[in-house]
Each structure stands twice: as structure tokens, then as C-alpha cells.
């Protein structure tokens with residue numbers, strides 16, 4: 058694990074893809090592009106995403122998830138037993154078809170352009186999930202790197218589609234065991250290879266506490282309309298704990314937000330992290346990577362002994378936050394955490410879903426520049 062400065066500047070992971078990469082992703086999905094050719098196009102895009110971060114002054118960089126169609130669908134490329142469906146295609150297989158159709162409309166989700174991985178057979182690793190991304194980053198940068206992975210709860214919930222999965226697994230718990238084994242192997246491998254930061258993404262946890270069991274996420278097509286949030290949160294904590302037990306001494310992060318597929322903030326959830334805090338506290342992770350720039354996140358909730366990855370810019374807005382604004386947000390956080398506990402990040406990725414980026418390369422870069430300038434000022438103040 059390499060040394061980071063105080064107030065390290067980082068991203069949550071994804072970056073908008075250039076047009077040639079979007080084309081390559083589509084061609085690859087249709088089986089019309091070789092892996093080699095795709096990797097060339099993706100590699101060029103990673104260099105651009107990395108260039109923007111390095112020029113902006115980011116301390117802990119990512120590959121922008123450029124080779125992924127989205128942050129969890131990409132596992133279909135790496136695992137046997139997983140098939141990709143467009144969200145529109147999922148309508149044929151989910152239990153509550155009308156409910157799911159309404160959900161896609163209400164949430165402003167592009168149903169034909171977003172792809173969802175579903176378990177259709179026994180899960181087997183064809184190749185590591187993100188090891189190739191780590192190796193590629195290593196050839197392109199000397200900076201410390203963050204690798205993101207879908208969290209085990211999200212992945213279990215996304216993959217479990219009863220009608221498709223029940224021949225391979227009797228229930229979602231059995232599928233969860235398979236997901237834990239695969240993600241645990243991956244976390245251990247990345248830690249052994251010296252990834253500086255391993256982040257698990259669990260954006261659906263907020264759904265459980267804010268929707269009173271009336272979960273409305275399209276990312277987990279089969280979450281029934283009414284579920285006991287406590288039972289689901291216990292499942293999430295247990296899956297995360299088992300995966301993180303494989304991380305050794307690596308620095309790990311858990312990212313939880315309230316959705317990042319629409320620029321219309323009224324379509325996204327609101328509420329503080331307070332109801333989630335007792336569960337987050339139990340997850341054995343180094344850092345909570347949270348959104349706080351959006352007013353939808355409400356007041357800051359103490360991360361306790363954990364590090365805090367503080368969301369200081371909104372990835373969905375055109376406005377570039379001023380350095381003063383970012384510094385002020387950090388100051389508020391510093392009333393709850395020590396300087397050594399604080400990282401600065403955007404609220405979420407800039408391109409969680411390849412087909413629905415939240416911002417342009419240029420705007421995203423300028424937001425990172427504001428963050429890096431704020432970090433420099435905070436460091437100077439502390440000297």
C-alpha cells in the first residue's frame with residue numbers, strides 16, 4: 058500500500074466513455090468485435106480517463122471503468138452462468154411485470170440501453186473480475202490505484218431472478234454463497250497484487266431504508282415489492298463481512314449512494330445515512346465512500362472510527378463547485394473526523410452506466426480540479 062497525502066483526492070470509479078468506446082461496447086455485446094480489438098479501444102479510453110485525473114491532480118486514480126458496460130453488468134464477461142439482458146428484456150422474466158414496467162418509467166431509466174446480469178446457471182469464474190484492469194493501470198500510471206467491484210449484496214440481488222436462476226440454485230442465499238466465494242477470491246487476489254484501494258459498491262442499501270420495504274430499484278429486478286429491510290440489511294452485512302475477511306491488510310471502501318442514472322434529482326432518493334449507520338458500523342471496511350454534495354443526502358453522519366470518503370462535488374450537475382465550497386464541505390466533515398480519516402471524492406461516478414453518462418469528460422475534469430485545489434488549501438491550512 059503506497060503512501061497517500063492528507064485529504065487524498067479520488068473518484069468513485071466510473072468516467073464517461075468516448076464515442077468510439079461506446080461503439081466498441083455495442084459491437085462486443087453483439088459478438089462482432091474480438092476481445093483483442095476491444096481491449097485496444099478500451100485501453101486508449103483508459104489512457105484518456107487517467108490523463109484527465111492525473112492532470113487534475115487526483116492522488117488515487119481509477120481506470121474509469123472504461124471496459125465495463127456498467128459497474129455490475131461486466132461480470133457477465135468474466136463468469137459462466139451469467140447472461141446479460143436489457144432492462145426491457147427483463148420484463149419477460151421478472152415476476153411483477155407491470156410493477157417493473159412502471160418502475161422503469163417512473164425512474165427515467167433507458168430500458169433498452171441499460172444491461173442487467175442475471176444468473177442462468179452455476180456461477181464459475183472464467184477469468185478474474187478486475188485483475189486485468191489492475192495490470193493495465195499499472196502499465197499506464199505510477200500513482201496509487203483504486204479498483205472497484207460490485208458489492209456482494211447488490212450482485213446477489215441483481216443476479217437472482219427466480220425464473221432463470223432456480224435450476225442452478227435453490228434460493229438467493231445459496232447464490233449469495235457462490236457470489237461471496239467469487240468476490241472473496243477477487244478481493245484476496247487484488248490485495249495480494251497490491252491494489253492500493255479496493256472498493257465495493259452497494260448503492261441499493263439506501264433503497265432498503267428509504268423506501269420502507271417498497272424497494273424500487275431496477276438494479277435488483279426481483280426484489281419483491283415488500284420486504285423486511287432489517288432482514289435484507291442483515292443479509293448485506295453478512296455477505297460483505299465474509300468478502301472483506303479475505304482483504305487482509307488492504308485498504309477497503311464501501312460506496313453507498315442514492316442512485317446515479319438520471320440528472321433529474323427528483324427521480325433519485327432522499328434521506329440521511331442515519332438509519333443505515335448501525336449496519337454500516339458493523340461492516341469491517343476501512344472507509345465509507347459516501348455522497349454529501351447533493352442536498353438529498355442531508356446532514357453528515359459520523360463514520361465512527363472508519364475513514365470517510367466525502368462526496369464534495371455532484372457528478373450530475375453542469376455547475377463546477379468552487380474551491381471554497383469544497384473546502385467548506387471538508388471543514389464540516391472535520392468536525393466529525395480527524396484529518397487523517399478524510400478523503401475527497403465526487404458523490405458517485407461520472408459514468409456509472411456507459412449509455413447514460415452523468416457528465417462530459419471536460420466538466421468532470423474541472424470538478425476534479427476544484428477538488429484537488431481544495432485539498433491543497435486544506436493541507437496548507439494544517440501546516
Ligand SMILES: [Zn+2]
Pocket residue numbers: 069260312313314315316317404405406
Ligand atoms: Zn454511487
